[in-house]
Amino acid sequence: MTRNLRIPGIVRGSRIQFFFNGREITAFKGETVLAALMAAGIKTLGVDPHGKGRGALCGMGVCYQCRVSIDGRPGRRACMAQVRAGMVIETEKDLP
Amino acid sequence: MIFKKRCDVAIVGGGVCGLAAAATLADQKLDVLVLDENRYLGGQVLRSLPWPGNASGIHKIFRSRPRLVDKTATPSVTILNHTQVMGIDKDLEILAEKDRKEIIGIRPQMVLAATGARETFVPFPGWTLPGVMAAGGVQTLMKGAGVLPGQYMVVAGMGPFLTAVAGLFLKNKGMPTAILDFGKRADTCRLLVHGFRQGAKILEGVRNLTGIFLAGVPCRYRTMVVAAQGSRELEKVVAARVDSLGRIIGGTGKTYKTGCLATGWGFVPNLELPMQAGCSLTHDPDLGGWVVAVTHDFETSIPGIFAAGEITGIAGASISMIEGELAALGILKKLGRNVDVHRMAALQRQRKQSLSFSTWFNRLHRVPDAVFCAIPDTVLICRCEHITMGEIKTAVEKGYDTPAMLKKVLRCGMGLCQGRTCGPVVNRILAALTRRSAEAFPVLPVRTPVKQVSVRSFLR
Amino acid sequence: MSSHADVVVISAGIIGASVAWHLSEKKVDVLVLDKSDPCSGTSGACDGMVFLQSKKPGVHLAMAMAGRHRFDNLARELDAEIELRCRGGIMAVTSAAELAAVTRFIQEQNRAGLGVSLLDARQARDLEPCLSTDIFAATFCPLDAQVNPIYLTLAFLDAARRHGAKVLSRTPVMDIRITPRGVYAIDTPRSIIETRTIVNAAGVHAPEIGKMVGLEIPITPRRGQILVTGPMPPLLSRCLISAGYVAAKYDPDIAGTGSMGISIEQTARGNFLLGTTREFAGFDTTASLTAAKKILSRTQAVIPGLANARLIRTFAGLRPFTPDGLPILGHVSSRPGFIMAAGHEGDGIALSPVTGQIIAELITGTTPGISLTPFHLERFFRGTVS
Ligand SMILES: Cc1cc2nc3c(=O)[nH]c(=O)nc-3n(C[C@H](O)[C@H](O)[C@H](O)COP(=O)(O)OP(=O)(O)OC[C@H]3O[C@@H](n4cnc5c(N)ncnc54)[C@H](O)[C@@H]3O)c2cc1C
Ligand SMILES: Cc1cc2nc3c(=O)[nH]c(=O)nc-3n(C[C@H](O)[C@H](O)[C@H](O)COP(=O)(O)OP(=O)(O)OC[C@H]3O[C@@H](n4cnc5c(N)ncnc54)[C@H](O)[C@@H]3O)c2cc1C
Ligand code: FES
Numbered sequence: 001m002t003r004n005l006r007i008p009g010i011v012r013g014s015r016i017q018f019f020f021n022g023r024e025i026t027a028f029k030g031e032t033v034l035a036a037l038m039a040a041g042i043k044t045l046g047v048d049p050h051g052k053g054r055g056a057l058c059g060m061g062v063c064y065q066c067r068v069s070i071d072g073r074p075g076r077r078a079c080m081a082q083v084r085a086g087m088v089i090e091t092e093k094d095l096p
Numbered sequence: 097m098i099f100k101k102r103c104d105v106a107i108v109g110g111g112v113c114g115l116a117a118a119a120t121l122a123d124q125k126l127d128v129l130v131l132d133e134n135r136y137l138g139g140q141v142l143r144s145l146p147w148p149g150n151a152s153g154i155h156k157i158f159r160s161r162p163r164l165v166d167k168t169a170t171p172s173v174t175i176l177n178h179t180q181v182m183g184i185d186k187d188l189e190i191l192a193e194k195d196r197k198e199i200i201g202i203r204p205q206m207v208l209a210a211t212g213a214r215e216t217f218v219p220f221p222g223w224t225l226p227g228v229m230a231a232g233g234v235q236t237l238m239k240g241a242g243v244l245p246g247q248y249m250v251v252a253g254m255g256p257f258l259t260a261v262a263g264l265f266l267k268n269k270g271m272p273t274a275i276l277d278f279g280k281r282a283d284t285c286r287l288l289v290h291g292f293r294q295g296a297k298i299l300e301g302v303r304n305l306t307g308i309f310l311a312g313v314p315c316r317y318r319t320m321v322v323a324a325q326g327s328r329e330l331e332k333v334v335a336a337r338v339d340s341l342g343r344i345i346g347g348t349g350k351t352y353k354t355g356c357l358a359t360g361w362g363f364v365p366n367l368e369l370p371m372q373a374g375c376s377l378t379h380d381p382d383l384g385g386w387v388v389a390v391t392h393d394f395e396t397s398i399p400g401i402f403a404a405g406e407i408t409g410i411a412g413a414s415i416s417m418i419e420g421e422l423a424a425l426g427i428l429k430k431l432g433r434n435v436d437v438h439r440m441a442a443l444q445r446q447r448k449q450s451l452s453f454s455t456w457f458n459r460l461h462r463v464p465d466a467v468f469c470a471i472p473d474t475v476l477i478c479r480c481e482h483i484t485m486g487e488i489k490t491a492v493e494k495g496y497d498t499p500a501m502l503k504k505v506l507r508c509g510m511g512l513c514q515g516r517t518c519g520p521v522v523n524r525i526l527a528a529l530t531r532r533s534a535e536a537f538p539v540l541p542v543r544t545p546v547k548q549v550s551v552r553s554f555l556r
Numbered sequence: 557m558s559s560h561a562d563v564v565v566i567s568a569g570i571i572g573a574s575v576a577w578h579l580s581e582k583k584v585d586v587l588v589l590d591k592s593d594p595c596s597g598t599s600g601a602c603d604g605m606v607f608l609q610s611k612k613p614g615v616h617l618a619m620a621m622a623g624r625h626r627f628d629n630l631a632r633e634l635d636a637e638i639e640l641r642c643r644g645g646i647m648a649v650t651s652a653a654e655l656a657a658v659t660r661f662i663q664e665q666n667r668a669g670l671g672v673s674l675l676d677a678r679q680a681r682d683l684e685p686c687l688s689t690d691i692f693a694a695t696f697c698p699l700d701a702q703v704n705p706i707y708l709t710l711a712f713l714d715a716a717r718r719h720g721a722k723v724l725s726r727t728p729v730m731d732i733r734i735t736p737r738g739v740y741a742i743d744t745p746r747s748i749i750e751t752r753t754i755v756n757a758a759g760v761h762a763p764e765i766g767k768m769v770g771l772e773i774p775i776t777p778r779r780g781q782i783l784v785t786g787p788m789p790p791l792l793s794r795c796l797i798s799a800g801y802v803a804a805k806y807d808p809d810i811a812g813t814g815s816m817g818i819s820i821e822q823t824a825r826g827n828f829l830l831g832t833t834r835e836f837a838g839f840d841t842t843a844s845l846t847a848a849k850k851i852l853s854r855t856q857a858v859i860p861g862l863a864n865a866r867l868i869r870t871f872a873g874l875r876p877f878t879p880d881g882l883p884i885l886g887h888v889s890s891r892p893g894f895i896m897a898a899g900h901e902g903d904g905i906a907l908s909p910v911t912g913q914i915i916a917e918l919i920t921g922t923t924p925g926i927s928l929t930p931f932h933l934e935r936f937f938r939g940t941v942s
Contacts, residue, residue: 005243005244005245005246005247006242006243006244007238007242007243007244007268007269008269010145010147010150010242011147011148011149011150012147012242013146013147030146030147031146031241031243032240032241034237035237035240035241035242035243038237038243038245039241039243043226043227043329043330043355044226044328044329045226048224048482049482052224052225053225053226053328053329054224054226055225055226055227055228055229055329056226056229056233057228057229057230057233057479057517058214058215058230058232058233058517059229059230059232059233059234059236059237060140060214060232060233060236061133061134061547062214062366062513062516062517063230063479063513063516063517064480064511064512064513064548065479065517067512073550073864074864075512075786075866079233079236080133080134082135095787095788095789095825095826182845183845185842185844185845186842191845199845199849494714498593500593500596501593501594504593504594504595504600504706504710505710507825512786512787512866512868514868514869543842543843543869543870543871544843544845544848544870545845545867545868545869545870548786548866548867548868549866549867550865550866550867551785551852551856551862551863551864551865551866551867552863552864554848554849554852554853554867555852555853555856555863
């Protein structure tokens with residue numbers, strides 16, 4: 001397990017839980033989905049048509065490489081969406 | 097459509113530029129609307145943590161920020177955050193998607209586009225592996241969420257932005273594995289000397305460099321990433337020394353173990369919105385290539401639409417702020433208000449001075465064409481549509497040598513990001529392969545929506 | 557500088573490209589000129605439906621049916637991927653009133669030999685489960701197909717080049733003169749090109765070329781807007797139009813009121829192309845968000861699953877519209893050597909192979925398999941003195 005990747009000494013929002021591919025993950029209200037996943041050591045957010053992993057690139061809503069399905073809605077950008085309690089996030093397989 | 101709103105001036109983009117403009121217009125009691133896709137204002141430079149109580153912050157370049165935000169917090173300024181602008185139509189009506197669920201229409205008298213910049217890249221084998229991120233993306237993660245991308249990180253690309261990101265990482269108890277800069281070591285020194293007149297900026301740079309030096313982080317110059325490797329995610333980065341044209345010097349390969357690589361090669365302007373609105377562009381190789389053409393008062397070729405900040409030239413935050421104020425003054429002038437001509441002249445002078453530095457800076461950090469020619473055939477250039485360098489080369493050999501033709505033949509730029517990531521790279525590749533100037537390659541046309549929207553929003 | 561070609565084809569749109577390929581196959585020395593890049597006119601801003609059901613029974617349908625067979629072997633003949641899919645097409649009927657009109661329409665089509673069947677709502681959904689339960693009925697024609705119009709245009713051009721045709725893109729035709737020797741001299745910024753035979757395949761710009769030789773050509777741009785969604789999993793396997801589409805296409809009164817039918821196709825890549833409007837708005841190709849909203853609500857009413865889609869782009873193309881809806885093809889009697897191949901309105905993709913074939917036959921002295929009389933330019937000037 002990696003060290004805690006959240007920078008210490010920061011006042012954060014309240015602690016919440018969400019689900020990534022069925023796994024329960026802790027986050028803080030106000031974080032983006034991308035930040036919450038990266039803090040949990042998760043970098044692979046999708047699978048390309050050749051079976052290779054896909055992860056965030058720009059981190060600012062430009063490249064659409066961080067898309068995940070959120071609560072059943074496909075193609076949402078993890079770097080732009082805010083994490084919410086109980087959110088169900090799933091990786092997507094890209095179409096060929 | 098849920099609601100239609102009228103206002104005097106609509107500003108698209110709540111970065112330094114947009115905020116400076118809003119503050120200036122608010123002084124004159126104009127009814128101003130600031131629209132930004134993000135939940136929090138500030139754009140790329142002023143990005144900060146979303147939680148109150150972090151006054152000290154993790155990163156503070158801009159001392160003026162509180163003032164800037166305070167000023168906009170007057171009744172005459174309305175902030176529409178989490179609002180993605182889709183387009184501006186002929187009668188200046190702006191259409192936007194708010195909160196990802198409804199379409200709103202805004203009818204301003206004047207529009208200021210201050211849509212800022214994004215990062216650009218030099219693709220290399222393995223750059224699509226999870227763990228390889230834009231340097232700015234890593235900065236955003238740290239500044240905007242207080243999260244490190246990993247414990248260790250290699251920072252690679254070109255220019256002082258690399259040390260800024262590495263410095264921030266180090267300050268927050270991350271351990272940079274190495275900094276790999278395409279530039280010469282001497283460039284860094286020249287930059288320090290030349291930038292001395294720039295005040296605060298240089299202090300930040302010196303502080304970063306000192307920290308990096310004291311921590312013993314290896315800084316390699318004239319060095320490029322040759323490949324990122326890993327079975328599923330990034331595990332190691334292979335780098336080698338290069339000559340000034342980017343040709344690899346044999347026998348200099350070195351491998352760094354890391355799960356995170358931050359890569360950055362400079363910035364390109366977000367031209368999509370002004371282009372969709374029909375604003376003319378101009379090509380300035382020293383200010384980032386294609387930029388929005390504006391008058392002395394920052395009005396574009398479309399009457400009533402003004403543009404300022406990074407979209408009129410990649411020149412840095414302080415110029416963006418000056419331009420924001422200048423554009424606001426230009427708007428006031430056009431609206432028939434009295435404007436302080438001395439203030440205007442002083443700002444123009446300041447801008448001119450800083451611009452000469454930016455021009456010099458950009459020239460110093462121009463990636464040579466040869467670097468783009470040397471991208472191996474297997475490397476993906478258009479990630480959305482999976483187009484490789486080899487496919488682009490073959491198409492160019494067949495005579496399909498414009499961005500528009502590559503789009504038709506290969507679907508390059510037709511994907512979800514609509515060419516935002518590959519577009520600037522493809523332009524450089526085409527210029528390099530055909531030995532023409534980048535000016536010969538127009539930016540792909542942009543149409544509404546400038547960024548994708550959900551069909552559901554439309555149906556409401 | 558001046559050069560010569562036996563035949564000069566004006567435009568690298570789908571029609572010009574097909575004409576060039578058919579000519580080059582017959583060993584004719586052909587030069588293609590386009591003011592822009594290949595396929596940057598209407599052929600690069602349209603759907604790719606090879607629809608027979610939408611054609612009015614008569615010469616129009618006859619030509620489309622003759623042309624449809626050409627698609628079967630086209631990919632092989634061109635040695636290229638054109639994303640042809642022959643799974644038939646559907647016309648959705650949304651009301652009882654529409655059903656009556658549609659029933660008459662397909663009776664005529666069946667009499668003309670096009671096998672179209674009427675499906676009830678349940679049968680329609682068996683065929684395409686994505687259809688809304690609100691669908692009233694549907695018609696199905698197994699011959700309808702779809703193709704990638706951009707790939708097809710480029711494939712025509714590539715094949716033409718392989719057979720020796722020359723293609724000069726970014727070379728506008730600025731003027732056409734008749735030299736003292738009685739040949740055409742075509743002015744371009746690069747050079748003057750002399751030829752005895754010109755094919756005017758300039759789509760909506762055909763009137764400009766006509767004017768250069770003193771001809772008035774009644775083609776006007778009729779704008780069509782299309783919305784593009786991000787790639788989606790396979791949802792719709794056939795192309796689809798609404799009965800209102802046929803009405804809007806043939807009844808300019810309806811079109812004038814801004815009424816529109818819809819067209820939906822899912823491309824090989826998975827993107828949906830949602831259309832469309834039929835508007836007379838000059839050469840303006842901006843797409844309005846008001847139209848987008850209408851198109852989205854109507855198409856989503858037919859395929860509810862589209863609510864999950866993301867709209868990534870909009871575009872608009874200009875259909876080369878003629879007053880009677882038929883293309884203008886063949887010789888112009890008053891201008892020997894000047895041949896028309898333009899005005900295909902909303903059918904240029906479907907009619908491209910057959911048009912190329914007919915024009916090539918005409919030029920090489922073979923009698924075309926289809927009588928060209930109904931397509932001659934002169935039909936618009938009957939009774940007037942030329
Ligand atoms: C990732 C990144 C990091 C950077 N870091 C630094 C740094 O540390 N120091 C530095 O000096 N310079 C940095 N820069 C350079 C920086 O771009 C400028 O110095 C400065 O931010 C420019 O200000 P601006 O107001 O023109 O644009 P920005 O600050 O980029 O603001 C533009 C705003 O417009 C919004 N926007 C754009 N399009 C739309 C739309 N269609 N709808 C709604 N909103 C929209 C964006 O979300 C953004 O908030 C960075 C640039 C990038 C891309
Ligand atoms: C929204 C929409 C949907 C459609 N859907 C379908 C469909 O599903 N199925 C179907 O069969 N058809 C469809 N069509 C119709 C079809 O697209 C057109 O009929 C067809 O593309 C016309 O082709 P063209 O070659 O005549 O014209 P274009 O493709 O427009 O080619 C004309 C060319 O002439 C060139 N040119 C103009 N002036 C000059 C000059 N002075 N010198 C040199 N070159 C010149 C232009 O650059 C252009 O490349 C649709 C059209 C639209 C707008
Ligand atoms: S990482 Fe680029 S859009 Fe999210």
